[in-house]
Amino acid sequence: xxQLTIYSDNDPGTRVAVHTDPAQxxxxxxxxxxxxxxxxxxxxxxxxxxxxxxxxxYASFITxxxxxxxxxxxxxxxxxxxTPNTAPMRAKFLSEHIHSEDESRLFAEGSGAxxxxxxxxxxxxxxxxxxxxxxxxxxxxxxxxxxxxxFTAVRMFTDPAGWVAxxxxxxxxxxxxxxx
Numbered sequence: 001x002x003q004l005t006i007y008s009d010n011d012p013g014t015r016v017a018v019h020t021d022p023a024q025x026x027x028x029x030x031x032x033x034x035x036x037x038x039x040x041x042x043x044x045x046x047x048x049x050x051x052x053x054x055x056x057x058y059a060s061f062i063t064x065x066x067x068x069x070x071x072x073x074x075x076x077x078x079x080x081x082x083t084p085n086t087a088p089m090r091a092k093f094l095s096e097h098i099h100s101e102d103e104s105r106l107f108a109e110g111s112g113a114x115x116x117x118x119x120x121x122x123x124x125x126x127x128x129x130x131x132x133x134x135x136x137x138x139x140x141x142x143x144x145x146x147x148x149x150x151f152t153a154v155r156m157f158t159d160p161a162g163w164v165a166x167x168x169x170x171x172x173x174x175x176x177x178x179x180x
Contacts, residue, residue, distance in 0.1 A: 002038075002131050004028055005124040009117060012176045016121065029125070032118045035134040036125070039106055049152075051076035054108050058154055061132075065104065069134075071156040076108075079149040086149055093143040094173050097165035101158045103135040110151030113144045113179035122176055140168055144179035 004019040006028070019025045022038050029036045041057040054076045055062065062074050079086060096117060105114075107127045114133060116123040117140035127133055135141055145151060155163070 001126075002128050003124075003126045005126075007122045007124070007176065009120050009122050009172065012122070025125070029116075029123070029133075032116065032123065033136050034116060034118075034123075034125075034139070035132075037132045038130050039132045040130060041108065045108060045152075049108075051078070054078075054152060054154060058106060058108065061106065062154065062156065065156055069102065069104070069156070070158050071104070072158055073160050073162070074154055074156045075162065076152060076154055078109075078152040079145065081148050081150045083149065086145070087147075090145055090147070090149070093145065094178075096140055096142045096168045096170045096173050098138050098140055098168065099135075099163075099165060101137050103139075103141070104133070104156040106132045106154040106156075108152040108154060110149070112146065112149070112151050112153070114141055115144065115173065115176060116141045117170075117172060122172070124176070124179075126179065140170070142173045146179045 001020055004025045005015055006017040008016060019028055026036045039061050043057050045057055055074060065071055107129055109129055111126060111128045114125045
C-alpha cells in the first residue's frame, strides 16, 4: 500500500502526518511541487516480463509524459528478491542527492521508498505498483529499496545519460527510519 509519512527534518522519531489515501498523498506532495498519481497498466504483466513488455504495458502513459515533459528516454530497472550483492547499491541510493533533471519513476511491481528533504521536513513516500512520482530537479532526496529489494520501475530521463546524481554530503539519511 502506498504511504506518505511526514517527519520534521530534525526529529526522525516523530511522525507529523501519515497518509494512505492517494488523493491525500497527491495533495500533500503537490504542496511541495512533487507530482504523484496512480497509473494502470494496459495489460497484466507476467512475473518474468521483459523490460520491453513493461514499457509496452505503460506505453500510452510513457508517450504522454515524454511529449509533455520532454523526456528523451525510458528504461526499466528490476530487482527481484534474493538478488545477490544489493547492499552496495542500496547504500549508494541512501545518500542524499539531487539531480539536474526531474526524477520520474513509475512502479510496475514491488515497492521502494523515496525520502524527500523539503521545507524543514522529510517526506517518506513508499511507492507500490501503479504509483508514479515525479520529483523536481534540484530536490534533496534519497531512495531506499530495502534490504532484500523487489521492484520493477520505469525511469524517464531528459538526459540520455540516465541517472546522474550530485551528492549533498549531508548524512541526514542515516538518522531516519530505513525502509524494511
